[in-house]
Amino acid sequence: MARARAIRTETIVLRQQVFGEADRLLTLLTPDRGKLRAIAKGVRRPSSRKAGHLDLFMRADVLLALGRNLDIITQAQTLDAYRPLREELLRSSYASYCVELLDRFTPDGEANAALYRLLSDVLSRLSGSDNLALTARHYELHLLDLVGFRPELERCLGKGEPVQPEDQHFDPLAGGVLCPLCGSQRHGAQPISMHALRLMRFLQRSPYAAVQRLRVRPQVAAELERTQLRYITVQLERQLKSVDFLERVRHSGYSAAAKDGGAHAPARAAAPARQPAAGAE
Structure with missing residues (x-):
């Protein structure tokens, strides 16, 4: 033929x-x-x-x-x-990061319709979201799932037992969470708070509609970002170029920075949680 x-x-x-x-x-x-x-x-x-x-x-x-x-x-x-992604520097910087992340994890010529839909959806969300950082964290976890690098967040990778509702450890090289005992004995494992882990699990298992209106405390957002970016860097064995540029934009006093909603948003007093994800305001 x-x-x-x-x-x-x-x-x-x-x-x-x-x-x-x-x-x-x-x-x-x-x-x-x-x-x-x-x-x-x-x-x-x-x-x-x-x-x-x-x-x-x-x-x-x-x-x-x-x-x-x-x-x-x-x-x-x-x-x-997706005009806002070219008209606003902060949105453009997040879009560049999301595109580079996908580019690094995907080989040429390998069809993946779900991955295409995920990128299309995140570009649309970044065009209008008022919480760009949370949108990016949700995208990271769902992309990692689609490309075969889903982190284990439910069971201790050392003992294989469900993690308890307390602070844990996260080992990016092992690929997920460790209980306090196993984590304390593993070089490279770092503590992760119960609130950050709960939020990470909620983002991993939930559709975007369930998370888009979450209000996350700045310290939890910052911890989640550090944890996920460290995991991504270890899996790729390199740091993404767009990460440094995004950091410079967020720290530059750019006028749209208030729309970031992430680790560098002004700190405010935490209110009681109204959503099932821990760390939300």
Whole structure:
């Protein structure tokens, strides 16, 4: 059977770089072909019909002419522009982090429709969320689940017994939680509070609709962020470049920083919990 010479597919633009005088080389995520690279010929010319449809983070319907080494985008139509991600630096920084995280965990050419939907959903959420940090923490845990790096949060990795409602240890190299006795004997395991662990478990098992209105105490948000980023760094054996840039943006006094809702939001007195997740205000 002859191989199709062109296909139509949805795609999200992960990365872009200048290619030649008027072209761009794009890294795309598709639901049915996974991650791939394609040339957008002439897209840098103002007269190009594809200009404005293939910007960073955009979701578009494209027609790909299949090549031996690189595909060529012959048509493109915007499905969702996610405009706030290019108009607000803080939102853009979180989107860059979420895209880089997916990029590092996924090989080229491996289809994963659920992963595509997760990225599409998080870009939409980051475009409107008033708690960007919590949105990112939820995304991290669900991405880790889809790519096979789900951390164990229910049972002690040393004894195999359910963890008790008390402060525990978390070992990123072992892949999850340890009871106080096992954790104290494991090099590299660090304490994790009962509140941070409960919140982490709630985010891991819950849909976004159940967590989007949570109000989390700043100290719990900061602990959760440190724990998850350390776990991600150990699994990837590298630190993501976007993490440092995001930190600089959050510390810069950028006018939208109040929308972060994360570890660097102004501290305030904790109110009684109104949600099932510990550490919520």
